[in-house]
Structures are given as C-alpha cells and as structure tokens.
Amino acid sequence: MTGPLDGKVALVAGATRGAGRAIALELALAGAKVYATGRSTRLSPSPMARPETIEETADIIAAAGGRAVAMRVDHTQPAEVAALVQRIAKDEDGRFDILVNDIWGGDDLTEWEKPFHEHSLEAGLRIIELGMTTHIITSRLAVPLMVARKAGLIVEITDGITDRYRGSLFYDLAKAGVIRFAKAQAEELRVHGIAAVAVSPGFLRSEAMLERLGVTEANWRDGAKVDPHFAASETPRYLGRAVAALAADPEVMKRSGAALATWNLAKEYGFTDLDGSQPDWRAHALETLGIDFG
Numbered sequence: 001m002t003g004p005l006d007g008k009v010a011l012v013a014g015a016t017r018g019a020g021r022a023i024a025l026e027l028a029l030a031g032a033k034v035y036a037t038g039r040s041t042r043l044s045p046s047p048m049a050r051p052e053t054i055e056e057t058a059d060i061i062a063a064a065g066g067r068a069v070a071m072r073v074d075h076t077q078p079a080e081v082a083a084l085v086q087r088i089a090k091d092e093d094g095r096f097d098i099l100v101n102d103i104w105g106g107d108d109l110t111e112w113e114k115p116f117h118e119h120s121l122e123a124g125l126r127i128i129e130l131g132m133t134t135h136i137i138t139s140r141l142a143v144p145l146m147v148a149r150k151a152g153l154i155v156e157i158t159d160g161i162t163d164r165y166r167g168s169l170f171y172d173l174a175k176a177g178v179i180r181f182a183k184a185q186a187e188e189l190r191v192h193g194i195a196a197v198a199v200s201p202g203f204l205r206s207e208a209m210l211e212r213l214g215v216t217e218a219n220w221r222d223g224a225k226v227d228p229h230f231a232a233s234e235t236p237r238y239l240g241r242a243v244a245a246l247a248a249d250p251e252v253m254k255r256s257g258a259a260l261a262t263w264n265l266a267k268e269y270g271f272t273d274l275d276g277s278q279p280d281w282r283a284h285a286l287e288t289l290g291i292d293f294g
Helices: 018-029 054-063 078-091 121-149 169-192 207-212 220-225 228-232 236-248 262-269 281-288
Strands: 009-013 033-038 067-072 098-101 152-157 194-200 259-261
Touching: 009 018, 009 078, 009 121, 018 033, 018 054, 018 067, 018 098, 018 152, 018 236, 033 054, 033 078, 054 067, 067 078, 078 121, 098 121, 121 152, 121 169, 121 194, 152 169, 152 236, 169 194, 169 259, 194 236, 194 262, 207 220, 220 228, 228 281, 236 262, 259 262, 262 281
Parallel strands: 009 033, 009 098, 033 067, 098 152, 152 194, 194 259
Antiparallel strands: none
C-alpha cells in the first residue's frame, strides 16, 4: 500500500483497541509501516481483561493492505520499551518517523464519584503511571532515533484541549499532563526538526463505550436512547485520520507545541468520519452542556 506516508516508520504505543488501533490502521492506510504495541495478546490478556488483542490489530491492518508489526510491550517497563526501540532501529536501519503515545488503561481505575482525598491512592497513582509515565518512558527511549535523523512527529493523545477540569483529579492530571508533555517536547526538540502535538477526540465510540451502551457500530445511534450526547459521537477512525493528516503535513512544524482536536482538524484538512460526516463535539458540548472543550 502506498500513500502520503509511504516509506515512513511509525510506532503507535497502545494500539490494542479503540483510538490506538484506529490510528495504527489509518497510518498504515496512508503507507506507513506501523509498529503496534500493547499488553493484550492472544496468549496473555492484560489486567483489563478485554477481548481485543495486539495481534488482531496487526491482522486488521494486513487485511486492509497495510504493514504492521505487533509487539507485546508493557510501557511502564523501560527495559521492554528499550527492546522495542532496539528492534525498530535494527529492522528499519535507524529510521523512525512517527511516535503516537496513546497508552492509557485508567478508565476502570477512576473513581468519578469521589473527591481526590477519598479516591484510592493506589488506583490514582496507577492512573498517572499508565496515562502519563508510560508516555514519558516511551518518548525518552524512542526519540533519540528521531534526533539522529533530525526529523519526526510525536503525537500525545489526550482528552479535551482546554484547562477545563475533567472531573477527577488523577484523571485530570494524566490527561492535562500529556498536553504539557507535548508542549515541553516541542520546545526541546524544535532545534532537531521534530514536532510534538497533543490531539484529542470528541465523544469516542470505542469498543468499550459501545458495549456500555448495549449497541454495536451497526446500530450505534440507538445508544443515544441511553445517553443523548452519544448522537454526537465519532468513531476512533476519525481520530486516526486526524493523526494521519498531521503526519502527512509537510508544514506540521508550524503546529508544534499545540493542543489540537478532531473537530478542528477535520475542517482544516478536509477528512471525514466513516459515514462522511464531520462530528463536532465542541459545538455540541457548547450548545447542550455549556462546556467548551476547546
């Protein structure tokens, strides 16, 4: 498969399901060779105990005509990330163009109904580890490959792009923290020709969210009977197309340090969701909730 990213090498860290899987697929559809990592394999599920696996992600990409390498990596473990980076360096002769930090896993740990002083400290610190420390470890160990070539793009996946409080302290720190991490990386890496941005989806129609509302992608609109805001949701592929558009933009350095969102990028780059629409979560939230997501 060829496209605007033909010849590029990408790592999508956290590509087992949802946003990460969709980003890996869209990068591959645009021509990149994608290293897709996660903790869930067919032989060893992660503590999340979901059915999706990293091998399944690679199979989906291959079936679509793309190239993917599935690797089980726990991004909380520097040694495992280092081994991943060493493999990319060896197999790609040092080439490494796109890093997407999408590692998460904190949804089931977040105690939304509790203030931070009552929230499980163990769970809260694990949220920070999974949602932010993993990103730092992965960038620290992978970015030197980009520095050596004086080029690259780092994408931090987050939730919302304003300083709006996200409802739970530990969750908020993880999601706001990676926005700041993108900004910091942008400042330090600009001299090396490397861009770093944060990107947020809107209301994401992930596998877990579809299950929660008792629907499938085929009849997802029925989910709005349970949660009316689901009518404004978007598929993970919409986010994937946003990342692919950024990766293909020859002037992406002009965006370095910015916090971006699918609803803005779709209008600027002209891509759509799978049904041809351009969901705008910000407009919906402003109209129905009086909340500005940025």
